[in-house]
Amino acid sequence: MSRTIQSRQLTLHGVQLDISEHGQGRPILVLHGEDGPCPQAPFFSLLANQGRVILPTHPGFGQAPDTADIDTVDDLAYLYLDLLDEYELRDAAVIGCSLGGWIAAEMAVKSTARLSRLILVTPLGIKVGDRETRDIPDIFALPPEEVVRLQYHDPTQGAADYTSLSDDELLVIARNREATALYAWEPYFHNPKLRQRLHRVAIPTLLIWGASDRFVTPGYYGTAYRDAIPGAQLAVIDRAGHWPHVEQPEVFVERVGAFLAST
Amino acid sequence: MRAWHFSENAYHLLPDAKEYDSIRVPLPNRYYDPKLGADLYHRFIDEWLIAEELGLDIMLNEHHQTATNLNPAGPIVMGILARETKTARLLILGNPIANRREPVRVAEEMAMVDVYSRGRLEVGFVRGVPYEMSAGNHRPTRMMERFWEAYDLILKAWTSHDGPFNWEGKYFHHRQVNIWPRPYQQPHPPVWITALSPGSAQAVGERGTVVACFLTGFDGSKRVFDAYRTRRAELGLPPAGLDRFAYAALVYTGETDEEGYAGARKLMWYVEANKVPFQFTSPPGYHPPPAMAGAMKGPASGVFKMFQNPKLESFMEHGLVFAGNPDSVYRQIIKFYEHVGGFGQILLMGQAGFLDHQETVKGMQLFAREVYPRLKELHPAAAA
Numbered sequence: 326m327s328r329t330i331q332s333r334q335l336t337l338h339g340v341q342l343d344i345s346e347h348g349q350g351r352p353i354l355v356l357h358g359e360d361g362p363c364p365q366a367p368f369f370s371l372l373a374n375q376g377r378v379i380l381p382t383h384p385g386f387g388q389a390p391d392t393a394d395i396d397t398v399d400d401l402a403y404l405y406l407d408l409l410d411e412y413e414l415r416d417a418a419v420i421g422c423s424l425g426g427w428i429a430a431e432m433a434v435k436s437t438a439r440l441s442r443l444i445l446v447t448p449l450g451i452k453v454g455d456r457e458t459r460d461i462p463d464i465f466a467l468p469p470e471e472v473v474r475l476q477y478h479d480p481t482q483g484a485a486d487y488t489s490l491s492d493d494e495l496l497v498i499a500r501n502r503e504a505t506a507l508y509a510w511e512p513y514f515h516n517p518k519l520r521q522r523l524h525r526v527a528i529p530t531l532l533i534w535g536a537s538d539r540f541v542t543p544g545y546y547g548t549a550y551r552d553a554i555p556g557a558q559l560a561v562i563d564r565a566g567h568w569p570h571v572e573q574p575e576v577f578v579e580r581v582g583a584f585l586a587s588t
Numbered sequence: 589m590r591a592w593h594f595s596e597n598a599y600h601l602l603p604d605a606k607e608y609d610s611i612r613v614p615l616p617n618r619y620y621d622p623k624l625g626a627d628l629y630h631r632f633i634d635e636w637l638i639a640e641e642l643g644l645d646i647m648l649n650e651h652h653q654t655a656t657n658l659n660p661a662g663p664i665v666m667g668i669l670a671r672e673t674k675t676a677r678l679l680i681l682g683n684p685i686a687n688r689r690e691p692v693r694v695a696e697e698m699a700m701v702d703v704y705s706r707g708r709l710e711v712g713f714v715r716g717v718p719y720e721m722s723a724g725n726h727r728p729t730r731m732m733e734r735f736w737e738a739y740d741l742i743l744k745a746w747t748s749h750d751g752p753f754n755w756e757g758k759y760f761h762h763r764q765v766n767i768w769p770r771p772y773q774q775p776h777p778p779v780w781i782t783a784l785s786p787g788s789a790q791a792v793g794e795r796g797t798v799v800a801c802f803l804t805g806f807d808g809s810k811r812v813f814d815a816y817r818t819r820r821a822e823l824g825l826p827p828a829g830l831d832r833f834a835y836a837a838l839v840y841t842g843e844t845d846e847e848g849y850a851g852a853r854k855l856m857w858y859v860e861a862n863k864v865p866f867q868f869t870s871p872p873g874y875h876p877p878p879a880m881a882g883a884m885k886g887p888a889s890g891v892f893k894m895f896q897n898p899k900l901e902s903f904m905e906h907g908l909v910f911a912g913n914p915d916s917v918y919r920q921i922i923k924f925y926e927h928v929g930g931f932g933q934i935l936l937m938g939q940a941g942f943l944d945h946q947e948t949v950k951g952m953q954l955f956a957r958e959v960y961p962r963l964k965e966l967h968p969a970a971a972a
Contacts (some may be wrong), residue, residue, distance in 0.1 A: 327855055331900065341680070342701055396730070463722075464720050465867065465871055465872065466613070466614070466867055466868070467720070468865060468866065469866070469867070470730060486882040487886075488885055488886060492878075492881060495882075495884050496877050496878060496881075497880035498881070498884065499872075499877040499878075499880035499884065500877050501879045502872035502873075502880070503729055503873040503877060503880070505872065506727060506728060506729050506872040506873050507727070507729040507873065510725075510727035510728075510729070511725055519933065520631045546601065577857045585804055
């Protein structure tokens, strides 16, 4: 079993894609959230015990180049369907978190031909309340420390002291924020049509939420998402917020493993 | 040189700044008293009319969700001025076209004011300040792409006279563009574009419109003007006249230096009161990533550091404020003129905050009578 992270670059229909891979076996496509890809994070190597983890960097995030023609979540969903085709994957699982969960859901309503499991981790992407309900707090209008407070069970885990980071690290954060705005500014972190299309997801689907997610709560946003996908289950992890794979990596990977192994 | 009287139409009657987090975007409008606001609107229009009497031209701008500027619809006040004035040139700098959803509507508004004024309008286009991304829900990424598409669409709308044309661009879609009225000036009103960085100045230089800098000081302005000139030379385009270069500063002319400085200190309200938190000064994608990374580390460096703790002496030293007696103001402007390789348009931010009507008018009068005649000689062609 390969124990090292492999980095590669692919060009898919003119779009350059940076990909990290780890592990062997059943393909697991991981779609990162607004915080960018974190191939060094504990959950990533734990997940590599479950199969061949494929982690692309969305164009514009981290150090990945951006592409003029890629500027919507819809574009990303097609890009990763193309990636599944390019790799000729079968029975792949897709795990997406937050923004990545939105992308994964958009993929699944388009085609599940190469997929057998969908795991949505605190996914965004649907409109739940009425027009005057701000379902998702406006991260672009809140102080950064308030966003951390909403998104973490233990805010000290997410607090970034910008003055202690290197220029390269700050540049990555700046690019991640810019790419997030590109994909999610308006409509804000959702596609008004997605909820009515989620009935099309015809593969077993697990939603994972941190019990302490105050950004989008499991009781409001999570249950609405679950109810829109036929047969979907919602698993809530204690002592975790919006990024349960970061705050509780062992429990998170255990839940994922059990779901992947289920028949 | 041509001089323009510029007022932000601020609403300065706010509680102590300790009571609010931001003067822009989320400041509740319960702090705005419409009766006092009406008085201010009429006062500022009166001051523009006095500017015309003094031989100055008129400039106004547009901002949104802010107490620093109560012109969220610049074309409306420009419509009033087009009717109330007779001779002054009228500059709106500008229309935030990366943030206006309908560039064709902007083309219509500007054509209408140009006709009202019988051809006295000058049309500025601006990207819009970072604080206005939230105010208008406009995506701050790839803004200049949207800006230039809007610019192209507006110019085509102004200059097409043979019935509808089609526009299916990346950002704007129209199948039947055919504006009525068309502009009074042919082929269209003079165009100004604001640029604060060399990169954007290059793009403006390619198009040859007027380029305007705001409070960029000696070195920032020189970088912008140099980039404009260099880009034209690179492309083999004819050199631009001095009337293509504009600079906006806080300006107060007194009878004595002391009176000039006192007026300028009141103008400084505009920068002192600009209390805005990080998330609104630095929306994602508005600044290039390296500049964003720098901003995340804390107070900015260079000329922008001054805005953290604004001091008149420092603003004057760096060329953001011209103030003093008429000779002093003249000398300061000449020094700036020589440093940046010449410029032909000066935008006089001559009203802000607690500078009252009498004080505002006195500063304008002294400038118009004692300083402006000498400046006109610098570039007679632009000050016809």
